[in-house]
Amino acid sequence: xxxxxxxxxxxxxxxxNPSPMQNNARYRQTVTQEASSITADLAMKPSRISPQKxxxxxxxxxxxxxxxxxQKKRVHGHTxxxxxxxxPEWLKQLRDSTELETTLREYIQTVGTHFKGKVASxxxxxxxxxxxxxxxxxxxxxxxxxTLFNVGKILGNDYVARMFQYAHKADPGAxxxxxxxxxxxxxxxxxxxxxxxxxxxxRGIPIHGLxxxxxxxxxxxxAGIETAIRKLADTGLLIHISELDVxxxxxxxxxxxxxxxxxxxxxxxxxxxxxxxxxxxxxxxxFGITFWGVDDGTSWIPxxxxxxxxxxxxxxxxxxxxxxxxxxxxxx
Ligand code: G3I
Numbered sequence: 001x002x003x004x005x006x007x008x009x010x011x012x013x014x015x016x017n018p019s020p021m022q023n024n025a026r027y028r029q030t031v032t033q034e035a036s037s038i039t040a041d042l043a044m045k046p047s048r049i050s051p052q053k054x055x056x057x058x059x060x061x062x063x064x065x066x067x068x069x070x071q072k073k074r075v076h077g078h079t080x081x082x083x084x085x086x087x088p089e090w091l092k093q094l095r096d097s098t099e100l101e102t103t104l105r106e107y108i109q110t111v112g113t114h115f116k117g118k119v120a121s122x123x124x125x126x127x128x129x130x131x132x133x134x135x136x137x138x139x140x141x142x143x144x145x146x147t148l149f150n151v152g153k154i155l156g157n158d159y160v161a162r163m164f165q166y167a168h169k170a171d172p173g174a175x176x177x178x179x180x181x182x183x184x185x186x187x188x189x190x191x192x193x194x195x196x197x198x199x200x201x202x203r204g205i206p207i208h209g210l211x212x213x214x215x216x217x218x219x220x221x222x223a224g225i226e227t228a229i230r231k232l233a234d235t236g237l238l239i240h241i242s243e244l245d246v247x248x249x250x251x252x253x254x255x256x257x258x259x260x261x262x263x264x265x266x267x268x269x270x271x272x273x274x275x276x277x278x279x280x281x282x283x284x285x286x287f288g289i290t291f292w293g294v295d296d297g298t299s300w301i302p303x304x305x306x307x308x309x310x311x312x313x314x315x316x317x318x319x320x321x322x323x324x325x326x327x328x329x330x331x332x
């Protein structure tokens with residue numbers, strides 16, 4: 001095998017954006033050759049699809065879907081509902097529970113119908129749980145003390161279940177996922193997600209999979225990674241490592257240098273994640289592994305941490321890194 005897609009027994013791919021797909025030949029070539037599945041990084045988020053109330057803009061998302069279909073790659077949709085971050089400004093203004101519920105239901109219906117049969121799966125709700133008690137997020141306060149839009153507070157904890165029902169109605173063929181981060185380091189959050197999934201299964205709420213984002217670093221303990229994969233897999237649902245990247249500079253050092261020792265640690269971490277996924281998740285539940293980005297030049301991390309980092313399997317020139325080899329070696 002000469003690419004990730006050829007080597008991997010389960011789907012593998014990247015979160016990608018239309019602009020570098022159109023403007024950077026090496027980015028496009030890497031995605032074309034290495035991926036069997038893609039996720040939209042930004043183009044399918046509510047803020048991009050519906051920047052104004054009643055307006056739906058599918059241009060970027062359709063471009064990615066058309067590319068994937070022409071190359072016979074799977075498309076994973078991300079995300080129908082997000083508690084706050086990428087909700088459009090107009091949606092964040094809504095406070096009336098009936099109006100908010102109706103708006104989300106109609107949004108899911110419109111978007112789910114638009115991509116029906118083209119998107120294999122959806123993250124229906126993203127990041128609904130807090131990082132402390134593993135409770136559904138109710139209060140979010142920004143740095144200046146302003147209370148922010150919060151779906152859980154307005155609609156109640158069981159809104160997550162209803163969003164899954166709306167998504168299933170819009171596209172009965174799509175596999176529906178709950179997606180969250182930090183499950184490998186926050187036991188309360190992991191346990192709450194497992195409990196919710198089990199409750200959904202018992203109540204007949206249409207959930208098919210769990211997304212483990214895995215924005216981890218070279219310092220993330222292996223034990224927590226293995227526990228998260230194992231507990232999620234024990235639900236019997238599909239398991240998607242949905243946003244994998246391994247930061248090398250978790251301390252956000254200003255004068256960071258990727259030494260050979262750190263490159264080796266990143267290799268080992270990628271290898272551990274892949275080998276654990278392959279060993280612990282039954283084959284029938286292996287939905288696949290998605291990197292959150294393709295290359296270190298377009299990774300979301302440096303912009304977010306305001307620091308230097310190299311978290312992905314390709315460097316900024318699209319050369320395969322030791323991290324790439326870590327993925328391959330984890331398959332054996
Ligand atoms: O494109 C504009 C640019 O024109 C503007 O000058 C600049 C100023 O802030 O913002 C740019 O948009 C930013 C966009 O990324 C593109 O870089 C947004 O502010 C920024 O909020 C956005 O961040 C994205 C974030 O989700 C929020 O939507 C990241 O790229 C994206 O990778 C990240 O992805 C999330 C997953 O959806 C969920 N899990 C965590 C993951 C990483 O945070």
